[in-house]
Amino acid sequence: MPNPTPRPRIVLAYSGGLDTSIIVPWLKENYGGDVICVAADVGQAEELDGLEAKAIASGAAECYVQDLREEFVTGFVWPTLRAGATYGRKYLLGTSMARPIIARAQVEIARKVGATHLAHGCTGKGNDQVRFELTYAALAPDLPVIAPWREWDIRSREDALAYAAEHKVPVAATREKIYSRDRNLWHVSHEGGPLEDPAHEPESDLFLLTRSPESAPDRPAYVTIEFHEGYPVAVNGEALGPVELIGVLNEIGGEHGIGRIDLVEDRLVGMKSRGIYETPGGTILYAAHSELEQLVLDRRTLSLKDMVAPRYADLVYEGRWWTTERIAMDALVDATQKRVSGSVRLKLYRGSVTVAGRESANSLYDERFVTFGEDDVYQQADAAGFIRLFGLSARVAALKEQEAAVAPTLAAAD
DSSP states (O other): OOOOOOOOEEEEEOOSSHHHHHHHHHHHHHHOSEEEEEEEESSOGGGGTTHHHHHHHHTOSEEEEEEOHHHHIIIIIHHHHHHTOOBTTTBOOHHHHHHHHHHHHHHHHHHHHTOSEEEOOOOTTSSHHHHHHHHHHHHOTTSOEEOGGGTSSOOSHHHHHHHHHHTTOOOOOOSSOOOEEEEOSSOEEEESGGGGSTTOOOOGGGOSSOOOGGGSOSSOEEEEEEEETTEEEEETTEEOOHHHHHHHHHHHHHHTTOOEEEEEEEOTTSOEEEEEEEOHHHHHHHHHHHHHHHHHSOHHHHHHHHHHHHHHHHHHHTTOOSSHHHHHHHHHHHHHHTTOOEEEEEEEETTEEEEEEEEOTTOOOOHHHHOSSOOSSOOTTHHHHHHHHHTHHHHHHHHHHHHHHHHHHHHHHO
16 A cells, blocks of 8 residues: 655744744645644844744744854854955845844754655745745755745735734734845844835834944044954953853944935845844944954955955845855855954944944054054165066056157158
8 A cells, every 4th residue: 555645743943923923824725634833032132932832822833942142143243254255245144144044943843753855935036935945955955845825815914914813813014014024133024114215214213232323422432353263252351251241332323313224125936125234233344344454464364354354244134144155155264264363442422333443363453564663674765676567567568568669760761
């Protein structure tokens, strides 16, 4: 006799938001079997309160909630920071970095419970579907993927709320809560509603982490960040763990209106979208890290870093974390960061971050060479020979042009 079809065991990446809450009963209706929810704590704070009970109330057989905050920072945020990766000239990749670790946790639970399928609540228009499914492809290529937004007839937030009400699914979303948000330790993103008009200025009550620059203190704050080989290790002289360090800087930066970004970005699927991001601690760290690199790295190494950074940003944004390319770029970045130890003092004032000082035992700045006063270590006369050699190719080209211009005149005279 043929083997019976196994009872489906679907492992769902679960956030407790409107979409994933209604996906639980939808999966049971349309695929049968058990739905096992997996939620990753990457710093969503109170959003995780009561999550397990909510998943069970929605119809899930089980719900796993894993604390991945420290690994999120050390394994994903710090490498991206050290690479200097920024997408679309502004975006510090908060959502993008979180997806590979969440999807990996989902795969690990899927193996543990003997799952037959993986599922996610990403829409067919967004980037996250790619990020999740590239992780599945790399870590669980044998498991089929269910993406309800690409299958069901729900087309709007109103449809989703109606489905939740019909199936008695507990959700916090309402028609009045119009924004779609994603939060973790690194940032908060805001999309949807009136933000879909790029000409619309965000309302003041949109923001969660940052004060407006107008309402920030009318006095600057100074913050000193210490790095060891490119890793942030202390704030204002106090050694802090990765999670606590970002939390402290988020609080300081948020108080002074640091880290608001309004970006019209290019999604992977080809359309442009508009998002508002708050990344107060990350903005401070990027500024400090860049200033320290400028002090301790030579011109050619800095240029190489600047070439790698946008490629690293594309990789993170596109969800290609689990690739040889990322491993190779990490190795390059590691080599550049051996010298990046020291401290940077920054001035925060009403939304702006400016450098107030920097120091490092590895500094390549030497006052003996750059002083305008008298010195004994640099022979200014040497510059004439350097300039002559440095401009030799231009000089040769100009001489050739002169010779070519004179030749017809001499021929005519003959």
